[in-house]
Amino acid sequence: MSERFGHYQSEIYLSGYGGTTPAFTTDLTRLEAVAERVLEPGPFAYVAGGAGSGATSRANREAFDRWALVPRMLTDATERELATTVLGETLPAPVVLAPVGVQSIVHPEAERATAKAAAGLGLPMVMSTASSTSIEDVAAVSGPGPRWFQLYWPNDPDVCGSILARARAAGFSVLVVTLDTWSLGWRPCDLDNGYLPFLKGEGTAVPFTDPVFRSRLESAPDEDLAMAVLRWISMITGTDRDWDALPFLREHWDGPIVLKGIQHVDDARRAADAGVDGIVVSNHGGRQVDGAVASLDMLPEIATAVGDRLDVLFDSGVRTGADVVKALALGAKAVLVGRPYVYGLALGGEDGVRHVLRSLLADLDLTLGLSGHRSVAELGPEVLVRR
Numbered sequence: 001m002s003e004r005f006g007h008y009q010s011e012i013y014l015s016g017y018g019g020t021t022p023a024f025t026t027d028l029t030r031l032e033a034v035a036e037r038v039l040e041p042g043p044f045a046y047v048a049g050g051a052g053s054g055a056t057s058r059a060n061r062e063a064f065d066r067w068a069l070v071p072r073m074l075t076d077a078t079e080r081e082l083a084t085t086v087l088g089e090t091l092p093a094p095v096v097l098a099p100v101g102v103q104s105i106v107h108p109e110a111e112r113a114t115a116k117a118a119a120g121l122g123l124p125m126v127m128s129t130a131s132s133t134s135i136e137d138v139a140a141v142s143g144p145g146p147r148w149f150q151l152y153w154p155n156d157p158d159v160c161g162s163i164l165a166r167a168r169a170a171g172f173s174v175l176v177v178t179l180d181t182w183s184l185g186w187r188p189c190d191l192d193n194g195y196l197p198f199l200k201g202e203g204t205a206v207p208f209t210d211p212v213f214r215s216r217l218e219s220a221p222d223e224d225l226a227m228a229v230l231r232w233i234s235m236i237t238g239t240d241r242d243w244d245a246l247p248f249l250r251e252h253w254d255g256p257i258v259l260k261g262i263q264h265v266d267d268a269r270r271a272a273d274a275g276v277d278g279i280v281v282s283n284h285g286g287r288q289v290d291g292a293v294a295s296l297d298m299l300p301e302i303a304t305a306v307g308d309r310l311d312v313l314f315d316s317g318v319r320t321g322a323d324v325v326k327a328l329a330l331g332a333k334a335v336l337v338g339r340p341y342v343y344g345l346a347l348g349g350e351d352g353v354r355h356v357l358r359s360l361l362a363d364l365d366l367t368l369g370l371s372g373h374r375s376v377a378e379l380g381p382e383v384l385v386r387r
């Protein structure tokens with residue numbers, strides 16, 4: 001265990017057993033229920049909800065239960081190493097904060113609080129294009145560690161270029177391009193509440209602070225919010241692209257490029273052929289296609305096919321240390337975590353995000369060690385059995 005996480009672990013773990021109760025649960029599978037008590041129905045459903053019947057979100061969790069760890073004994077796992085290298089950068093643990101937009105709907109400090117908590121732990125936060133905070137304001141509170149920026153790809157090339165240039169200038173090095181949300185999925189959970197945060201101007205800080213986007217408007221956003229919002233929504237939704245569009249990104253980004261939302265092995269191969277640096281095997285936490293395959297079920301085949309050509313990352317359904325171990329054993333270099341830290345933000349702002357991340361890291365560290373492994377690099381499919 002590295003010094004860094006040894007400290008987090010002992011503080012949480014020993015204080016818990018010593019009778020000091022945490023501000024809220026250390027069981028990240030219970031966070032949704034706990035956060036529901038503090039959030040308004042609209043924002044809660046927006047965060048917790050999934051596409052359609054919710055089948056994909058459920059499938060994501062069930063897929064983890066079909067794999068089981070087989071602990072090994074007497075392996076001298078007293079000291080564990082969680083650090084790993086992703087996209088050429090060393091991360092203190094194989095955990096990344098997934099891009100989550102509109103964080104102001106759960107806490108006024110929004111992405112600032114999340115960025116500070118991530119920076120304190122040295123973990124990358126992927127800043128969303130749909131953030132409630134501008135690129136420059138997030139950068140100002142980010143730590144010295146790697147900064148990742150997520151792109152919802154505007155169909156106006158000059159606006160896109162301007163946003164990417166700002167992200168580069170603000171020190172973001174990795175570009176994560178989300179492919180699976182070129183339109184919002186069918187989400188009855190939000191339709192039934194009549195709640196879509198963007199229509200209220202939430203999650204528009206990036207375009208509204210962008211000079212090229214603003215030059216496209218007849219009136220400034222504070223004079224005609226509805227028109228500015230509609231202009232933005234029509235730029236980032238409704239346009240699907242094809243593989244021939246990718247060179248545009250290379251022309252406008254000189255760092256690593258990661259494609260998020262890959263589920264089919266042929267798409268993973270195509271991404272590798274296109275020369276991208278990484279992919280996120282993800283179904284957007286079940287928010288886009290109802291009835292889709294669990295993201296974890298596609299990971300082994302994809303990692304086997306392209307893991308030697310690019311970095312394979314994973315998200316959708318990660319809630320526990322064991323989940324992280326399973327995803328790494330099945331070929332992911334690191335996992336992204338979404339809803340759990342958003343619930344932490346809702347429940348306690350920056351401290352709440354930190355509590356969630358530290359709980360996950362402590363659980364990961366203990367699960368790794370008690371299963372008989374000294375480092376995340378040792379994990380492979382042989383540490384699991386299929387139930």
Ligand SMILES: Cc1cc2nc3c(=O)[nH]c(=O)nc-3n(C[C@H](O)[C@H](O)[C@H](O)COP(=O)(O)O)c2cc1C
Nearest residue numbers: 047098099100101128178284285316317337338339
């Ligand atoms: C409220 C919310 C907002 C999200 N916003 C974005 C976004 O702006 N960009 C993006 O690429 N993914 C977005 N996602 C998807 C996450 O990046 C991630 O794929 C997903 O949450 C992972 O699943 P999990 O929540 O089960 O961990 C969002 C997810 C949630 C819950």
Ligand SMILES: CCCCC(=O)C(=O)O
Nearest residue numbers: 101130152181184284287
């Ligand atoms: C344009 C969609 C942004 C938010 C998002 O990705 C989600 O709600 O899942």
